[in-house]
Amino acid sequence: MADIRIDIIADYVCPWCYLGYTRLSQAIEQLGDDYKFDLRWQPFELHPEIPAEGVERDAYLSRKFGSQEKLNEVSHALQQIGIQEGLEFNFSEEDIVPNTFLAHQLMTRAKSSVLGTPIALALFEAYFTHGKNLGDKSVLIKIAEDAGMEKSEIENLFCLEDQVLTEKKLKHLSTIDIHSVPTYVINDKFMIQGAHTADSLFKTLHDIIENEELE
Template identity: 35%
Template sequence: MNKIEMLNKTTVKIDVVSDVVCPWCYIGKRRLEKAIEDLSDKYNFEITYHPFELNPSMPLEGANQKEYLTKKFGDQARYQQITKQVTDVAATEGLNFNFDKQLVSPNTRDAHRIIELARKEGKQLAVKEAFLKAYFTDGVDLSKQENLIKVGSSVGLDAEKIKTLLAGDEGLAEVELAEAEMQKLGVSGVPFYIIDSKYGISGAQPSDTFKQAIEEIGSKIAATGEACDVSGC
């Protein structure tokens, strides 16, 4: 695709609110990516991820994953039922979930700080994917700083920058502010998608639902898109 073709296409901005330990956020990511791929000949896309903590009060050292989720879901039978269901759904999207490898449910604030650092460096999508895969597929303990550094640097972030960030409070205020802003918008669960800063979609919808929404909103953007002339914009 040449530059003229890219300029002639409407750009659709999609803000995604999610957590790195949310299975439906990973499933929704794949479904959205499929919709984007199917519509890539018609639209350019600008994707930005925003933080959400499913359990902001989780201790920094994390908690035993199976015990935590069993208590959350009610009992062990329910835990087995839900994890199997979500694993089966993930498999239909080409994802390999391994709940048996996930020994620790982490506090995800530091992961979000790293994802925000990645956004500033133009590597957010790769880092977000790396954290989701590390947790759900590889069973990486994201409560440990050395693992956070390893995951972030595996896709191009500078390891020393991550170490410096984790050693202080860099990015913490930005994550807290972003979460507060999403709460003001009424986002109480994830994944949540905001298209063109106006239209909200809740949950890991099927790819066809994303496609329909993008095409409807994209046509509105194209019809009402702002333009500039010699007198201004």
């Protein structure tokens, strides 16, 4: 059984990262049981300028997209794509776009608990389906508890050590020409950018694996 490492570079307020993981998991399933995949979530901040308390989604994103009408159009399109992919995107006037640094810091701790992917998916669902503020420590602690993180690990959430490590990861990734997410790095050699279809990801992964086996 071959081991394939995939570094998933993502932000938890990025809908295409959520869709991208769903498609990636479908591609991995298509590849069957001959390969063991080691998925490692790496941090990326789409909106690092957002303050710790977050900002109103409609006001912030309508400026990004140029108008409230355009934001509504994009939101509706996402909801339709989500339905096709089995994901639920809900948006309301009360939604907050958070600063996601603390969510990434939680994922730094989750990696040591081998709960990376379950917690990543819980973060996506909390934000996109339930409208939770991922900048709120109480929300993140609840996600960690529900995922089964050990009490000792939860007590160390948001510690200085994890903060520094998260900052180092963000700084490192900014130096290797990654400017958008989702981005997947395979075995530290190959890079795939964007939320490709499951079939496209399957073909790319299959070609990469074959190339690796020939070396």
